Amino acid sequence: TSGTTTLNGSPSFNGAVTWNNSGTVDIGGGDRILMYNGAVLNNLAGGIINDTTTAASPLEGNGTPSTFVNTGNFNKNAGSAATQSFSINAFANSGSFNVNAGSFQLTSGGTDTGTYTIGAGTTLAVTAGTRSFNGTSFAGSGALGLTGGTMDFATSTTFLAGGPTLSLTGGIVSGVGNLTVNNALTLGGTTFNGVGGGSFNTSGTTTLNGSPAFNGVVTWNNSGTVDIGGANRVLMYNGAVLNNLAGGIIND
Numbered sequence: 001t002s003g004t005t006t007l008n009g010s011p012s013f014n015g016a017v018t019w020n021n022s023g024t025v026d027i028g029g030g031d032r033i034l035m036y037n038g039a040v041l042n043n044l045a046g047g048i049i050n051d052t053t054t055a056a057s058p059l060e061g062n063g064t065p066s067t068f069v070n071t072g073n074f075n076k077n078a079g080s081a082a083t084q085s086f087s088i089n090a091f092a093n094s095g096s097f098n099v100n101a102g103s104f105q106l107t108s109g110g111t112d113t114g115t116y117t118i119g120a121g122t123t124l125a126v127t128a129g130t131r132s133f134n135g136t137s138f139a140g141s142g143a144l145g146l147t148g149g150t151m152d153f154a155t156s157t158t159f160l161a162g163g164p165t166l167s168l169t170g171g172i173v174s175g176v177g178n179l180t181v182n183n184a185l186t187l188g189g190t191t192f193n194g195v196g197g198g199s200f201n202t203s204g205t206t207t208l209n210g211s212p213a214f215n216g217v218v219t220w221n222n223s224g225t226v227d228i229g230g231a232n233r234v235l236m237y238n239g240a241v242l243n244n245l246a247g248g249i250i251n252d
Contacts, residue, residue: 001025005023016037028052028053054079057086060088067088093115105126118144123142124142143165152175157179161182173191191215194216206225220243
């Protein structure tokens with residue numbers, strides 16, 4: 001499709017069928033796109049998908065393989081359900097994924113080389129599966145969360161002051177790339193897996209709301225402020241290193 005496609009129901013794609021979109025697809029009302037048994041949706045360069053549906057899953061599967069590849073623009077807009085996710089097996093973003101309203105949860109594995117823009121007051125969260133961020137860009141002033149699954153930083157990634165805030169309260173952080181956070185960070189029960197050897201660098205204010213674990217060849221370099229309160233603690237195993245650098249403050 002290359003024109004404007006407006007859903008007034010929920011079409012079903014079943015089996016080895018591929019929808020290639022380079023136009024505009026509007027998903028509204030309570031409609032959704034049903035994808036079963038190997039179906040593929042390719043939102044091509046120049047393609048736009050506008051999500052205003054009240055359905056919890058704008059792309060819905062039934063447990064069988066189904067794939068969404070976004071090379072164009074996907075927009076979660078005002079009017080969509082407050083919290084949404086794709087209930088499909090695989091999703092990859094090499095285009096622009098824009099959370100303009102509410103919360104979107106990433107629940108499947110995939111590799112991302114594109115951009116996630118997280119608008120003010122909105123949230124993007126990894127809750128299951130392994131997301132490989134391979135040159136991924138993050139923009140906006142909303143919040144990026146990890147509550148389950150894995151964030152794998154295949155290349156070094158920096159969260160700049162004024163950009164999205166980071167909340168790591170569960171799941172696993174891994175990868176060969178360095179993760180640098182220059183703005184506010186909430187850190188809870190996430191495990192930093194040192195298998196890839198990347199370092200974790202913080203220069204803003206890090207607030208513990210749980211006990212993060214650093215396991216293996218992983219180094220945390222802090223030049224900001226770390227607040228350890230409640231009964232929380234920093235867990236360090238199997239060669240993990242914490243460097244509190246010049247200018248760094250740890251409040252216990």
